[in-house]
Amino acid sequence: MSKKRITMTKKIAYVYLPLFLLMLFLLFPFYWTFVTSIKPENELYGPVVTYFPKHSTFTAYVKLFTQFDFSKSIINSFIVAFSTTIVSLIVSLLAAYSFSRYDFKGRKFLMIMFLTNNMFPTVLLLIPLYTIMRSLGILYTPLALVLAYTTFTIPFSIWLLNGYLNDLPQSLEEAALIDGANRFQAFIKIIFPILVPSLVATGVYIFMTSWNEYTFAVMFTNVDNRTIPVALKSLIGQLGVQWDLLTAGGIITIIPVCFMFFFAQKKLVEGLTAGAEKG
């Protein structure tokens, strides 16, 4: 009995307490963001800080859509993130399949080259891309952002998908090939169905990074086609920050992507750590 109590105390000290503190640190900012978004203005900038709103209101959410045309930014973000996801997934899957299933001259060189691309700083590409897109006349179009985002989504997706594909044994398709199917049929019938969860996870990750990206977006968009991160920043005006609107916009922004991410994260982490422990 007393031994049980000691292990329980130990568990509280070594597991629950540190866990509680870490989670408090990680989650409090979100609680605070939400609370800020539903506080009326006089409470927000009042003399006392309230930890739970005395009066709650959703006017900030309404104002965001009626006065600031937030829905337009949501649509812009969706178009860019969705296009980036589709383009990146298709070309990366083809390349990853090639790396995983064929042996060819230059394979290693190309793989290392794609991997190296992951290392390039955003700011290195930002500046030349800006001048190139300006002279091509595609600056301030969704295409400019989609192209800019493929600079990091394609190398990253090839890396991930190659890991997933390498985990699938070659013998899977070989049986189909012996039965007279060609490589394409073998891929569609056998590999693709198994690969769907990995493709979804990769797609969610691409969508999320494109949805959240700011550095390219602030340089490559104008008022008409700005994405959510840029729109959020624009709520900081000359007269100070409209914190209620900003936090309301923030809450709306993170809900869809975090929801998707919850389901994809396990598979994603699997892909990121694939092969890491083989060496």
Next chain:
Amino acid sequence: MQRKKFNLAPYLLVSPALLIVVAVVFIPVAKAIMMSFQNYDLRRPSSIGFIGLENFTNIFHDPLFWDAFVRTLIWVGAGVGFQFLFGFILAILLNQDFKGRGVVRAVSLIPWCTPGVLIGLMWRWIYDGNYGVLNDILLKLHLIDEKIPFLAQQSTAFPSVIVTIIWQGIPFFALMLLAGLQGVSMELYEAADVDGASKIQKLFSITIPSIRNTIFVTLLLRIIWVANSVDLIFNMTEGGPAYSTQTLSIYIFNKGSVLNMGYASAMSLILTLLLSIVAIPYLMNKFKEEHR
């Protein structure tokens, strides 16, 4: 994989990705290299021209560059270091058996899926000198006597942004390392228990060596991401006050924003070289690994 006669298929499959990457990465990098040798200021397009190494010599004599350089080392060192430490602790905790583990695991990753802009702005509100909740908490705990304008004064701005980047990176480390921990064979621990090893001994002689490669990949990715991060600092302080939070990425971004592209390109090439020092061991390792 048997080698047969020349097969075009693998090249065709790689070509779309390759074409895009050449267009959006290689041509721009070549352009950046060219611009770095030019006086390329878009505000004065008539004076654009080749100036040799002048940008680089100017950078060398630019005290703001050296400040930003040192600050980047601190930013990455302290930022990634503490992310790793707290992420590892969280991973070990999440690897224990307790009620509600699934829920805790799921919500703990929210910072990972939150846009950098929002993180920056959220924390800017928390740190606010007038209405900020952090000041209120510290006052109530009697840790401070008067409100601190965390992001508005030089002495506190940089530590404050570092705390924010640490906060952002904990979930990534926690989930990656947790995946590694779950792959460690229980038999190793059981054998150590028989030998009477302590928890700390087990951590350093079993856990860490077993997940060495995961630690390596995770650290590398994170170092590169943190070094490149612009959105977070930019939305908290824009590099100020008085440049006290200006890292290299922020300095380059600020130079690019005022359209001084030549100078910004030259600095971004230097940043790339610095990052490649970190990345090359990893790439060499991968290169060897590909000898399957």
